[in-house]
Amino acid sequence: MPIRRSRECSPCHLRIRTGSNLTNDHDRLAYFGPLYALINLFIHILQHPELPSAQSDLALMDIGAAHFARLEFATDAEISMAFVKEIAALARTAVRRAKTLPPRSIDGSLGVRGGDPLAQPPRHTPGAIPEQIDIDGFEGNKDVRSSRDTTFFSLFPPFENIDKTHLTMGSRQISLTSSWKTGAPFFQWMGLVIL
Amino acid sequence: MLIKFAQLSSAVVSKLSSVRAFRQKPEVLVKTVCELDEQLHTLKSSVQPILTLDTPLDAVGSLPSGITLQQALYLHFAYYCTILDIHTALTLPWSRSILGLTRHHPLADQIKKSAGIVAKTSRIAILATKHVHIDANTPVS
Numbered sequence: 001m002p003i004r005r006s007r008e009c010s011p012c013h014l015r016i017r018t019g020s021n022l023t024n025d026h027d028r029l030a031y032f033g034p035l036y037a038l039i040n041l042f043i044h045i046l047q048h049p050e051l052p053s054a055q056s057d058l059a060l061m062d063i064g065a066a067h068f069a070r071l072e073f074a075t076d077a078e079i080s081m082a083f084v085k086e087i088a089a090l091a092r093t094a095v096r097r098a099k100t101l102p103p104r105s106i107d108g109s110l111g112v113r114g115g116d117p118l119a120q121p122p123r124h125t126p127g128a129i130p131e132q133i134d135i136d137g138f139e140g141n142k143d144v145r146s147s148r149d150t151t152f153f154s155l156f157p158p159f160e161n162i163d164k165t166h167l168t169m170g171s172r173q174i175s176l177t178s179s180w181k182t183g184a185p186f187f188q189w190m191g192l193v194i195l
Numbered sequence: 196m197l198i199k200f201a202q203l204s205s206a207v208v209s210k211l212s213s214v215r216a217f218r219q220k221p222e223v224l225v226k227t228v229c230e231l232d233e234q235l236h237t238l239k240s241s242v243q244p245i246l247t248l249d250t251p252l253d254a255v256g257s258l259p260s261g262i263t264l265q266q267a268l269y270l271h272f273a274y275y276c277t278i279l280d281i282h283t284a285l286t287l288p289w290s291r292s293i294l295g296l297t298r299h300h301p302l303a304d305q306i307k308k309s310a311g312i313v314a315k316t317s318r319i320a321i322l323a324t325k326h327v328h329i330d331a332n333t334p335v336s
Contacts, residue, residue, distance in 0.1 A: 030327050033272040036279055037320035043287065044314040057314075060321045067324040074329045 030071060031079070038064040038084055045091040049098035058095060061088040199238055200273040207231055207277060211284040221294045224284060225305050231281045239274065248274040251322045268326055275320040282309040282316075 038061065045057050065088045068081040210216060210227050217224075239248050245259050252271050258264060284290055285306050296306060 029268055029272050030329060033276055033320055034324045034327075036276060037317040040279060040283060040286075040313050041317040041321065044310065044317065047288075047310070053314075057318070060318055064321045064324065067321075067327065071329060 034064055034067050035081070035084070038087065042087045042091050046094050049095045054095045054098075058088070058092050061091050064088070196242060196270060197273055200270070200277060203231070203234055203238060204273070204277050204280060206234075207280045211281065216284070217290070217293045221296055221300070221302055224294060225302050228281055228284055228309065229305070232278075235274075235277055235281060242270065246270060249319070251319050252326055264326060265328070268323065271323055272320065275316050275323075278316050279313060279320075282313045285309040286313050 041057055041060060041064070045054055045061070048054065065084045068079075068084045072080045210231065211224070216227075219227075242248055245262065246267060248271060252267060258267055285294075285296070285302075286309050290296075291306070296302065300306070
């Protein structure tokens with residue numbers, strides 16, 4: 001149980017409990033609850049980037065990221081969540097793309113907006129935002145094992161490579177089974193699908 | 196009250212977050228979601244005379260006497276997390292893919308309703324973070 005001196009609450013000491021269960025009621029307050037809300041709002045924005053509420057939702061994403069920035073400052077970067085800043089930026093890019101690109105094709109197929117529906121979706125290069133993220137149109141199946149389909153996740157630029165146990169984000173490799181500290185329920189759910 | 200929320204949260208996790216839950220038919224899962232939502236609504240109604248949980252927390256005006264801001268926040272976040280636990284079973288894209296739910300599925304109305312609840316709750320929860328006071332006693336992971 002490391003004890004660090006906080007700049008914000010000096011001369012007090014900020015207690016950091018490590019290895020605890022994130023679903024603990026107390027953890028919901030400053031860490032798990034805001035993170036959970038941010039991830040769900042991020043998904044909502046990706047699903048409906050064209051809604052009028054998307055712009056205010058982007059502001060809320062920034063407000064949530066600011067909460068974690070404050071947490072990072074208070075703990076001398078002991079708790080650093082670059083993840084929330086990244087999803088806030090990704091959501092902003094998705095909304096910008098939705099505004100600039102023509103409406104999606106009527107067939108609702110998973111592919112490029114306004115393009116030939118029969119054409120193969122382009123291969124996304126690392127760091128590039130896909131032309132369209134159509135979560136609603138993702139047709140899954142009931143078999144958990146065969147739903148280990150990387151098509152959906154490969155649409156997200158941070159997830160360049162996915163195998164049974166790891167995600168590769170840039171130079172970082174994240175274990176799906178021990179990623180509670182960095183990705184919380186987002187990766188837990190991904191682990192459920194992929195494993 | 197937190198104990199009741201914890202008990203409900205436990206029930207939600209066991210009924211909706213297990214692999215077995217996702218091997219059920221979508222209709223069964225939707226029914227479970229509706230039942231748990233009803234239980235949460237009942238619990239929320241029991242808190243209603245003291246605290247309104249489904250609106251943004253107003254630290255200045257709405258706190259009843261005898262409840263500190265920290266206690267109110269605990270209750271609010273317990274409520275937010277439980278409602279998200281319940282409804283994200285139908286809204287997360289990977290859950291939908293496991294269940295075989297599409298936008299044209301007969302249960303699309305419930306999915307749309309759950310998506311609306313998740314978005315609204317997420318917004319309120321993020322707004323509530325402005326009241327979270329970070330100090331030496333703030334529990335974090």
